[in-house]
Amino acid sequence: MKEGKVLKRQYTQEYKLESARLAQSVGINEAARRLGLPSATLGNWKRLLEKSAVLAGIRARAYQPGPQRPVSELEAENSRLRKELASARLDVEILGKATTYFSKGLR
Numbered sequence: 089m090k091e092g093k094v095l096k097r098q099y100t101q102e103y104k105l106e107s108a109r110l111a112q113s114v115g116i117n118e119a120a121r122r123l124g125l126p127s128a129t130l131g132n133w134k135r136l137l138e139k140s141a142v143l144a145g146i147r148a149r150a151y152q153p154g155p156q157r158p159v160s161e162l163e164a165e166n167s168r169l170r171k172e173l174a175s176a177r178l179d180v181e182i183l184g185k186a187t188t189y190f191s192k193g194l195r
């Protein structure tokens with residue numbers, strides 16, 4: 089890949105909608121920080137969501153693809169999954185060190 093060339097990321101419409109909803113509930117900067125997105129990109133998605141809702145004459149909540157879960161519930165699940173991932177990474181690290189230790193003893 090050439091230097092200076094940035095790959096264009098592509099996101100699904102559902103991801104954009106959910107991200108825009110998160111930005112509406114907690115603010116653009118906070119949502120961008122949580123999702124690891126540029127705040128300008130998230131702001132564009134939020135504006136498009138609001139514009140499409142106004143043009144359709146309905147509230148943005150009508151765009152829900154399925155049952156909506158509260159942000160706090162999603163944050164709790166995210167926290168639980170992060171802890172689980174940290175535990176799994178620790179297990180892998182310990183197994184790697186144990187393998188190295190025991191393989192040195194076989195030589």
